[in-house]
Amino acid sequence: MRKFNQSILLILGVLIINYSTAQKAQTPENTYELGAKINEMTLTVGGILVAATNEGLVGIDPKNSAPIFTFNNFGKLEPEETDFIPDSPYIVVSQGANSKFAGLAKTKRAVINYINGKVIFNSETDNWNQIFTCNVVLPQNKLIVSGIQKEGDKFEKMTPKLAVYDLETQKLDYSFFLDKPGRVGIGKDFSVTGTPLLLKDFLIIPTAQGLIAKKHNGEDLWECKIKGINWMVADKTEKEIYGFETTTNGKNTRIHKIGSNGVELWKDDRKVQGNISNFQILPQGLAVVSDKSSGGSISVFAASDESEIGFLSASTGEDLWEKAPKTKGYVQHFYVQDDGILFGIQQGGINKISFDGKTLFKKPLKTGENIMLMAESPQGLIYITSEDANIVDLKTGDQVWSKPLKYKRATSVASTFDSSNNRYLIAADGKIMAIDANSGNVSDFAKCDFDEKEDPSSMEIRNDGVFLSSDQNMTLVNFDGDEVYHAYHKSPGRSTFGKIVGGALAVASTAMAVGMSARAGANRTGYGSMNDLSSYNDYGKEAKRAADMFSGIATASFAYLATRFKSTAATENAQFILTSLDEGTGLVKVNKDTGKIEKEIVLKDKKPEYQVDEISGVLYYKANDKTIYAYNLQN
Incomplete structure (x- = not known):
């Protein structure tokens, strides 16, 4: 089953402390006997656990004592046959040939709403013999299916067809043939080759024969001979399509x-090197980021593997910049602002260029590799890499701090803003450094020497001080830098880590949920731009953006998702930690302010497989090959 990795947080850690006061929970709230071997567990953005078994899929909602759905129609599913649609309540299940035209091989597709447990679409019950494409379209909340349907006379049963289903009502909106059934003449291939574009009044379907536009009732509008289109996007007026x-x-x-009438609007198409990873239509032109590869897997170390940034004329397709900015690496951050485009490179470096191709920074800003964070702060653009940190003026690129804060290469860097004392706090090199927001002066605030040579991964301001944590360490220091407590316990084994995936909808990561991919085949009528620069430490703002995104689709399932993003996480005042208890490996709930364990759950398994929903405070534990326990971590 494909790993669902939008909007989640790994929360691990271990702690030495007096366990005697902790509440022990040996009995789960619910036990789910699935009757078949469990191969994998996936915690969805909606908090529903989906288990892949030897017989199919099972959905578990901890509020119910029995699974909310069991999908065994297609039998055991391989990992690549299950696709969790990002930022939605939908799972698309595929089985059979994966080619764009399956020939005589039978293909199956199904769409499941994992929140209400309903199978919205099943190609078997709707008499589809072959499926070319099956695309969820958001925010319209539609499903577009193309293929061969076994309905009608012998000619209709052989003619490619397209159908649009409403995902809320689970009913067919409309369908039509892509070719005239029984047409006599030279054979033409009308198999669908890419993602159809659903517009207000019509659809554009990319086929092996070219682009075909049809009204929603199937009435022909136009055909265009452009072939091989993988995906499309329209401007806001829907009059110009790329x-x-x-x-x-x-x-x-x-x-x-092309225009909405099918006429090619550029004299020649525009060729860019590499695969497009970002495309945005702006009033000033078209922003394009493409990633070049020397062949094989992309390597950040190969000189020929880098991104290109271009800015094209919407009217002609010509490059508006005389000289494209040099990247010398892959674009890791890309943000559109009022005066230009800001970007950061994975191999190090930040620059900003105006829409007319002029460099806005006095010179490219040199940074360390792996830019973990770029965000707006009251003082300017704060960036944190694996090697350094600084704040720069977003207009000029001038350093706000006189020189970057440098440290040894770190796998993670924790930071936060202490508003009461008007200072930034950054943890690296075994200490917390304080940077005065006004002067930029740096001083050592507190020691932070974590065991197992761990780098701190999170930091937050609490009522009584600054909380810092990593996989195996937790500490709280007061606002004078004095340690309140430090807790550590040896990890139960690194081999365990690969089996543990925390299910948190980390508010710090919700900005990811607002965006959508520009990869080929992605739905280009999605929620909106992913290219907005986030605000440093304003997690509430990012959570609201995600909640508003879900609220924009008027269905019960999306309303449920919006509510989850508005909810206070169960981890606000506690951290869930894996540790070795007297009775075996277990999970403990640790209070962030006191360091005391509030609850223990013994899993009695040296390598437990489990997931934690940190919004609802639920632990899902694979008790044996066929059984899942659900524990309430809130009480």
């Missing part, structure tokens, strides 16, 4: 522009 074609060798992308 189509993206990946070349046969996969190393380049061609961009086509």
Whole structure:
């Protein structure tokens, strides 16, 4: 089953402390006997646990004593056959040939709403013999299916067809044939080759024959001979459409522009090197980021593996910049602002360029590798890499701090803003450093020497001080830098880590949920721009953005998702930690302010497989090959 990795946080840690006052929980709130071997567990963005078994999929809602759905129609599913649609309540299940045209092989598709447990679409029950494409379209909340349907006379049963279903009502909106059934003449291939574009009044379908536009009732509008289109995006007026074609060798992308009447609007298509990773239509032109690869897997160390940033004329497709900015690496951050485009490179470096191609920073800003954070702060743009940190003026690129804060290369760097004392706190090199927000002066605030040579991964301001944690360590220091407590316990074994995936909807990561991918095949009628610079430490703002995104779709399931993002996480005042207890490996709930364990759950398993929903405060534990326990961590 595909790993669902939008909007989650790994929360691990171990702690030496007096266990005698902790509440022990040996009996789960609910036990789920699934009747088949459990191969994998996935915690969804909606908090529902989906287990893949030898017989299919099972959905578990801890509020119910029995699974909310069991999908065994297709039998055991391979990992690549289950797709959790990001930022939605939907799972698309695929089985059979994965080619764009399956020939005589039978293909199956199903769509499940994991929140209400309903199977919205099943190609078997709807008499689809072959499926070319099956795409969830948001925010319209539709499903577009293309293929061969076994309905009608012998000619209709052989003619490619497209259907649009409403995901809320689970009913067919409309369907039509892509070719005339029984048409006599030279054979034409009308198999669907990419993601159809659903517009207000019509659809555009990329086929092996070219682009086809049809009204929602199936009435023909126009055809265009542009072939090989993988995905499309329209401007706000829906009068201008951009189509993206990946070349046969996969190393380049061609961009086509057509009008809503099917007429090609550019004299020639625009060829860009690499695969497009970001595309945005702006009033000033088209922002394009493409990633070039020397071949094989992309390597950040290969000189030829880098991103290109281009800015094209919407009217002609010509490059508006005389000289594209040099990247010398992959674009890790890309943000559109009022005066230009701000970007950060994975191999190090930040720059900003105006919409007319002029460099806005006096010179490219040199940084360490792996820019973990770029965000707006009252003082300017704060960036944190694995090697350094600083704040720079967003207009000029001038350093606000006289020189970058440098430290040894770290796998993670924890930071926060202490508003009461008007200072930034950054943990690295075994200590917490304080940077005065006004002067930029740096001073050592507190020691932070974590065991197992761990780098702190999170920091937050509490009522009584600054809380800092990593996988195996927790500490609280008061606002004078004196340690209140430090707790550590040896990890139960590194081999355990690969089996543990925390299910947190970490508010710090909710900005990811607002965006959508620009990869080929992605739904380009999605929620909105992913290119907005976040505000440093303003987790509430990011959570609200995500909640508003879900609230924009008027269905009960999306309303439920919006409510979850508005909820206070169970980890606000506690951290859930894996440790070795007297009776075996277990999970403990630790109070962040006191360091005391409030609850213990003994799992009696040296390598437990479990997931924690940190919003609802629920532990899902695989008790044996066929059984899952659900524990309430809140009480």
